[in-house]
Amino acid sequence: MASKNGISRRDEDEVCPVCKSSRYLNPNMRFLINPECYHKMCESCVDRIFSSGPSSCPVAGCRKTLRKNRFRAQTFEDIGVEREVDIRRRVMHILNRREEEFDSKRAYDDFLEQREEMIANLVCRTDVARTEAQLQRYATENMQSIRANQAIEEEEASSFQARMTLEQEEARLRRQLAREQIENERREIQAGREDMLSRLASGSSADAAAIAREGHKVLLKKSSARRSEEDRIRQKQAALRGSELKRSGLSASADMASSSGLIKGLRKIKTPEPEKPYDPFMGYVPEKRDYYTLQQSYPSVYLDRVKNDTRVAAGGYDLREYYARTMVEAFAGLGCFVEDEVAQRSVA
């Protein structure tokens, strides 16, 4: 990289590596770079070579195809830093998960580490193809969540901006108000004093003390009125700030559910299941039986005597209870195969 000789470049003898014209000859010369290969060249060279469409880099040994619209001024003096910042910006743009999307702090930290690793891979040119492929796949798979997060970020940035300007505006207003107040106060005191002097001048000497007291009282009253006015203004400002906060809070709660193979530990966003109708027996149907259909009465010589006995019926005994129990016991466990089920039980 060009880090070794990048420091003393803004000199007069800075030379375009393509056309070899120096700043000495052309003091307005600007150098441009292209993020494809980061080779530096002067503005006139870019115009000359790339005006008629994409062309290959004129630097010897570099066969990258460059386009004119991608050329831009250099931000950092060091080309390496410039490149890293570009890569970082691009990767961060894609892998823009937010902390609140993760299950735990640990998962978020893992994600950050993974991102740094990818950036480092790209910067150091190790495993570039694989990393790029990963990025690409992630970008296509999580288009929506990336967009949503970008929107959130923008919103945050703009709201931050707005808040900053609002605060500045408030501070300015406060200062102005304070200035005006001081001015007003001064003027009032002046006026009061003048008024008092004039009254003293016109009145008798006996009234002097009374006039002086009255003037003092008026001054006090005015200052207390002013104070209440200040309070009112402060309250209004506080209310304004509160509404601002509420608005920003609403926009931040938009979250997106997405599954991706690349990032682990993302919080699962569950959609609540629709509530089922209430079933008091948990799926059990009280009267349902599988082996038999219960009848209202069964023919039995032995039971007929009981059935027709008023002494039994008077006690509240219902023969159907006997039928139900007897039939359940006749078939309870018919399909339970002890040999199999108990063997399974001992295994488990």
Place this chain on the structure above:
Amino acid sequence: MIEDDIYRTSSQFRLWSYTRPALASLRTKTNDIASERVRAALQRARPAQQSTTPSAAGTPQPGSDGETKKPEEKQIECLTPEEELILVRYYCEKTLELGETYKPPLPTMVRATAIQYLHRFYLTNSPMTYHPKSIMACALFLATKTDNYYMSLRQFADGIPGETSTDDVISPEFLLMQGLRFTFDVRHPFRGLEGGVMELQAIAQGQAPPAPHIPNQTAQNLLQKLKSIAPPPIPSSSINDRIARAHGTTRETLKTAAQMTDAYFLYTPSQIWLSAFLLADKPLAEFYLDTKLGGPLTETIPDGDAMETDLKNPLYELRTKLFKVLTECSALLGAYTTLSSDPDQMKGLKRIAKKLYHCQNPEKINLKRDSGQPAVAGAADSGQVTSESESERLAKKRKLELEQKARSGASDMFGPELVAERTKQ
């Protein structure tokens, strides 16, 4: 099947159902542990005996002591698991007879419950440790209580032939309950049999509704089929007569064979009564099962048809499995003969009883001491049964002690002083 799930919740299924190998290994294990204990106990008992014999003989001889010991050790021959099983079965039969001696005789259900208690108890306990004779009466008395057939203890003890005090009956009760794991519910097949017979009679009168899984049944074609089944082994005048006869035979089987064998451990009550029914009147029982599970037996129809019915009948798998289990169970029940009816077996039994006399665990013979007042018995130096007044005195003393403890605890809210303990150390 809902009925099956109902049965699966029972303690009989959860705790007292075993596979054949599990049952066998459990019995062997119990026997091994018991033999070990018996040998150890007899070993412990011998020095005490010997200390009395030399004093009578006058001169103790160390050399002869060793010689006498050796053959004696060989002599301790414990019962095998099979012998134990025969012994327990004999006492089960005795229980049945004992129930008969009461006036009026104890209900079948009570006797059956007592027999099952004995079976369950001797799964984890050996007759060498606790003699079945003492447990038997207690099991029967416990069964009268769990089966809601009230009898006072005195009345019960008076009914037992021979000299039996109320204490003899009641003393092993807690021990027995422990052996039963405190599960007193025994599911019997008797009531199930009544249900089956009830339904068969309904079919015979043409009043039967179709089974839930076979909706195309009608009362009429059920009656037709019932009339057309193969004739019973013993010819009977009418269908009702046939059903009644099968009912009686099945009931008799359930009373004896089902009780004395391991059927309760290996099968469920409904399987037991159906296999007993199968034993009594095979065509009738098969007909009845077919009304429940649908489809004729596979061996009676050609292969092609069988395949088709397989596809149609959702219960086919259950049916084949069930028939296998039922035949197994009926074979088990059919092979049973009472011990007392076979002179050979009686001879064997006498031998076992003689053997048991020698290998009875001497430390467990006095059950009253074990179960009556365990804490007091431990405190009392004599080891004899404490008399009424003695136990009363001890109870009073214990009560006083408890009161004192409570009082001291109440006075100090945070327990005794810690400093005292520390100075002790």
